[in-house]
Structures are given as structure tokens and as C-alpha cells.
Amino acid sequence: xxxxxxxxxxxxIGLSVVFGEQINRYGSTTANFLEIGMGSAPSAMxxxxxxxxxxxxxxxxxxxxAAYLRKSAFSLMYQPWLVDINTVFASGAVVLxxxxxxxxxxxxxxxxxxxxxxxANQDGTGEYFTANDxxxxxxxxxxxxxxxxFGATAKMINSQIWHESAxxxxxxxxxxxxxxxxxxxxxxxxxxxxGMSISNYGSRMQFDGIDLIQPIDISEDETGNYxxxxxxxxxxxxxxxxxxxxxxxxxxxxxxxxxxxxxxxxLHPNNNSESINVGGEYALRxxxxxxxxxxxxxxxxxxxxxxxxxxxxxxxxxxLMGNRSVKVDYAFKDAGMMGRTHAYTLGxxx
Numbered sequence: 001x002x003x004x005x006x007x008x009x010x011x012x013i014g015l016s017v018v019f020g021e022q023i024n025r026y027g028s029t030t031a032n033f034l035e036i037g038m039g040s041a042p043s044a045m046x047x048x049x050x051x052x053x054x055x056x057x058x059x060x061x062x063x064x065x066a067a068y069l070r071k072s073a074f075s076l077m078y079q080p081w082l083v084d085i086n087t088v089f090a091s092g093a094v095v096l097x098x099x100x101x102x103x104x105x106x107x108x109x110x111x112x113x114x115x116x117x118x119x120a121n122q123d124g125t126g127e128y129f130t131a132n133d134x135x136x137x138x139x140x141x142x143x144x145x146x147x148x149x150f151g152a153t154a155k156m157i158n159s160q161i162w163h164e165s166a167x168x169x170x171x172x173x174x175x176x177x178x179x180x181x182x183x184x185x186x187x188x189x190x191x192x193x194x195g196m197s198i199s200n201y202g203s204r205m206q207f208d209g210i211d212l213i214q215p216i217d218i219s220e221d222e223t224g225n226y227x228x229x230x231x232x233x234x235x236x237x238x239x240x241x242x243x244x245x246x247x248x249x250x251x252x253x254x255x256x257x258x259x260x261x262x263x264x265x266x267l268h269p270n271n272n273s274e275s276i277n278v279g280g281e282y283a284l285r286x287x288x289x290x291x292x293x294x295x296x297x298x299x300x301x302x303x304x305x306x307x308x309x310x311x312x313x314x315x316x317x318x319x320l321m322g323n324r325s326v327k328v329d330y331a332f333k334d335a336g337m338m339g340r341t342h343a344y345t346l347g348x349x350x
Contacts, residue, residue, distance in 0.1 A: 060091075069093055129162035276301040
């Protein structure tokens, strides 16, 4: 009973934080590629994944989810994003019994080649430049008990555009509490799961590079002074997109062959309005050969002027010899006026 009261208190505090502030700071952060959802399974479930465990890509949503991985694993996601932007997310986990789970991850977003234009050459100078975003993370997660886990991710973030770049350091922190609410027979850890995470808590980013160095004349009306003093534009520092998530996950159907997972997340970002994501997954086990997955959800409910909406997808996992498996997942997301985006993930356990 005491544990139940503690869980409810934590949930109420989290919800008060999520919905307590009404000021929306639109366009006030940088490195917003960190808000692109990673993993086909979470994307197909409407990105309601902060309390879902057992999937390597859950480390992006809540590092505590990696504590429930049973075997070491590797995952690679490719996501053609909007307007020819390509996103790649790779992660690998090593499970050490009695110690915890370590996960290394890499996020890369490429924006392709673009023409260099100036005021004098607005149709292009004949040169091209590129822009890329990177995030490299190292995560650690551990179960303190079968019903409680915590996790943390330390990551370096870098953004580059032509000759300019900016870097930052950030932390992701999360916990998952597995309760006995709605559990069959009241079994502890088999009922409602509660997850909370805070993502991208870190330093600010400030761009710097050789293109910001320009010769200036500090006094154009005077003769005899230094007419070509080296000057440098100083850019403004920008915050990272901080996101607080709290979510619930429940498996109302748990049989030997079928599992139904329902999830809901509430989000409080520092650069947008609050919103809610909902999703579900149905998993069907085919003897000892593998599993099939069907997923659907809805992203950004109650957000002011949302561009996202319906999501869906599916996947297949094949069991191999030596207690290994290979998994393929697919997801699509409705991005409103920007059309639909797709995500493809290939995973291995060994």
C-alpha cells in the first residue's frame, strides 16, 4: 500500500509539472533534430514509449527501459525525413548480469547539398555546402528491483553548417516503476508500468567558425586608422530542446501466443505546447519460429496547431539458433502539410 501511494504521488507531481505552465516558447531552441523520434516501433505507436520496455530503441525515450533487455543487441534505423533530410540512429547494448546494461548510440541527420548564394549571386556562386547534426551517447541502466529501474545517458551533440559548428553536452535521465495495478492475480511487476524521463538537459550551443571572421573599418570617416581590422561576429547561445515525459503502459492481454500493449505519454517541452501521444501494439507469437507485430497510434493530441497525427506500422521477429533473433520493423507518420514520413529498423539480439 505504501508503494502504491508513493507511485501515485510521483505521478501527480509529474502531471502538475507537465500541465502547470502555459507559456510556449516557440522557436527558442537549437539542435531540434533531438526531437525526431527514433525507432520504428515507437514511431508506429504514436511515440508513446516512455514506459515501454524490452526494446533497444527505448533508450532514446527513456534510458531506464534498457534495464529490461535480456540479451545483448544491436539496432539500426534509417528514416528519410522531410524535404530530403535523412536520419540514421544506431545503437548497441551489452547486458552484464548483476552489473547492468550499457548502450552506445549514434544519431546522424544529413541535410544534403545546398547552393551557396550571396547578395550579388542570388542564383548561386557555383559552390555547394552541407549541414549535418550528430549526437553520440553512452547509456547505463539497471534494475534495482524487478519492479523498479533507472537509467542515464550522457551525450555529446554537434551541429555543422558549412564552416561553422557548435557543440554541447547533455544528459537524459529516466525511471520506470512496474506496479501491480490491473495485474492478473495482483502479481507485482505484471500490471501498469509508469515511466518518466527528462531528455537533453545540458549546456547551450553557440556557433563559431571562419565565416564569422570579417575585416571591418572601425571608423570609416577617419583617415590613417586601421581600415581592415579583423572582426568576428559573435552568435547567440541557444538552449537545447528540453523534454519532460511521463507515461503509462499496460498489457491487458498476456497469453502464451498473444500480447496487447497500450501506452499513453504526456509531454512538456521547453519550446512548444504540451501534448499527449497514444499508441498500441499487438504481438502474435508463431510457435518457436518468431513473432509478428501490428502497431498504431496518434501523435501530438491537444498540441497547439499540430502537424502530426495518425501513425502505424508493423514488424517481424525471427528466432534463430543459439537463442539469437533478427527483427525488422516499419513505421509511418502523418506529418500534415509535409506529407508522410517512414522509418525502417533492423535489429539483432545475440
